[in-house]
Amino acid sequence: MIKFEGFDFVPNGVCAPKDFLASGIHVGIKANSSPDKKDLALIYSRKPCTAAAVYTQNQVKGAPIAICKQNLQNKTAQAVIVNSGNANTCNADGEQKAQMMCDLAAEALGIDPKDVIVSSTGVIGKIMPIEPIQQHIKELAAALNEHGNTDAAEAIMTTDTVSKEVAVTFDLGGVPCTIGGMAKGSGMIHPNMATMLCFITTDVAIKPDLLQSALTRVVDDTFNMVSIDGDTSTNDTCAIMASGTAGNPIIDTMNGPEFQKFVDGLYIVLMNLSRKIAADGEGATKLLECTVSGAVNIQNAKRIAKGVITSTLFKCAMFGEDANWGRILCAIGYSQADLNIDQVEVILYSKAGSILVCQHGSGVAFSEELAAEILKEDEIKIIVNLKDGDGEAIAWGCDLTYDYVKINGDYRT
């Protein structure tokens, strides 16, 4: 159970923790893109950081992931460079270009190229132009500042309509600590292992292996429980840099309350970024949150929660504000979880109210008027109780709309 007490939200995203700077500018990665669209981001820590990352499980991996993995073998990093507009994936010269991005960032910052995390997002299979980065890397480095977090968050957006940032502060052994993060969605989102792009900064002092464990554990309960369209991207990356500058006694065991508190803080940041990504799914008008309880175990709860928010038909029904709960039952049924369908209970909930639509696996009478009121809201909760055990899970998704089709019918141009 996550404890939410003792955490406060603060502004400044990835710049919220001590000694982190960021910047984001337009360099023209995508031909004919608007000069207003920032497309190159940099995050820099004044001190070398312990670093960890998780990546996509897609067998087709973006070239930046190969270089990023090499660079993080030493578990240290000091900067992140990311572009939008081109995924640098399925190109014969991909790794060479990703390496050049690290070299350029390292030279501009005066650090080792091996301490650079590199990432790309955008169209797959187009040759990545390195010239815009060569021409503008010094400008990008010069723009680094303590309030550059939103510029950086904007520079990694593709079809996202809003930038996504979260930061929290909390106390570790009497020392104030901070975790900040930024992420981008918003299509090809069905993370498996890691996710879309997400970069986390923290000033907490923590041993490298524990940082990796915390990240893997929290990503599993947050980003891996988000789905926009069932497509697992080739470039999903979630990386974290921990500078240790907060001055807390270094977290060196999983068994103390400090590790648990760090995990809780990380959960709050990643869970909120997950919700932002789901709410801003391509074309989305509604955030869907499915909470499953009473499952035989957590794995079963996860399968069902994710099955419901992934169902194309249910997503369309939510767009149409139609309480077609039969599609929830259908999705529960094909989710390959162990369950006793005759015990399933389903409630639809929003700030306009709640209705019980299904009990003992069968429909119950409900007011269509109230259902319509509930489904008009832009955040809908689907509460499933399997009454069969203690397993719980939450998954986040969005409705499927005309605009999703429009956005993806002609994405390359």
Next chain:
Amino acid sequence: MIKFEGFDFVPNGVCAPKDFLASGIHVGIKANSSPDKKDLALIYSRKPCTAAAVYTQNQVKGAPIAICKQNLQNKTAQAVIVNSGNANTCNADGEQKAQMMCDLAAEALGIDPKDVIVSSTGVIGKIMPIEPIQQHIKELAAALNEHGNTDAAEAIMTTDTVSKEVAVTFDLGGVPCTIGGMAKGSGMIHPNMATMLCFITTDVAIKPDLLQSALTRVVDDTFNMVSIDGDTSTNDTCAIMASGTAGNPIIDTMNGPEFQKFVDGLYIVLMNLSRKIAADGEGATKLLECTVSGAVNIQNAKRIAKGVITSTLFKCAMFGEDANWGRILCAIGYSQADLNIDQVEVILYSKAGSILVCQHGSGVAFSEELAAEILKEDEIKIIVNLKDGDGEAIAWGCDLTYDYVKINGDYRT
């Protein structure tokens, strides 16, 4: 390898084999439905048949499936009754209503209720009204005739825009034999084990266990390779009745050419129905056919073929007639098949021409003008060669369009 020689397409769908009659009428299962919309179908064989069926793997199963399974325990059937407009699923009185449908059909036909195959399709979770069936069952039975196949095929349609029928004749040991079929799509289509609704008739004489083997084998390569939206329905049923009235020497071994020829004929019928279902997917403007060769084995080929035609993003690109082949590679990558991505070759093909878009896993230059011409057609083939073995498979799907969202945003009313 399927041999296509020696088979001729013939008209009359499920009435094409000897001694099969069919009918379809409007009885008003769905409140306020148009009197023009037929919603109750009957298929009748003058002689008792050997019968077999495969059903959905969704754990939430329509009540008619439970009754149908009971009735087919004796491996004989003489009639099929099916309604559209209500799935009779997730209702407390579902099995009772499905049994009543069998009783009513049996009484009207003067046969045993245990020899009736029953099926329903439509909204999940609404109480099934039995009165319209009680009132009209005699009319339905009286309407049975040797050209009633299209009435029956129309009566099982939900959001389908066209009825789907196929029949072929062939020669078994000097005796002309026929297989006929009808099916309905067109949403909640991602069959796993069986599919949507499909009813097959044949006058071939064949032992019950061999009939079941042939059906299971062919469904695996046809309906189970179709996906419209990734949603596996609760009511998928594919049933076959074999009357033996053709007079061929009964097929009693898998090892002779007769069994293989029967399987080939069944493949042709089911494959063509599969293509019709994919082409008429909800809102679809294009049939997508993905052929995978060079896979390590057939299972891997199937995963990849199905992964490609299931990708929401690729489906949108096809609607937009955008040769965004990176999404094909992405889908190949997350299909959980064994493959060497550096050898993958992808060709896009239609009757307007073909283009190689990817070789050795990386993009190759191609004419966007020619690509646009190719993708304008209403049937697009995606040809993937993995160059890694002998495994081959074909899967069928359709594009994702505004109309899919429209149809499913408000399905219940």
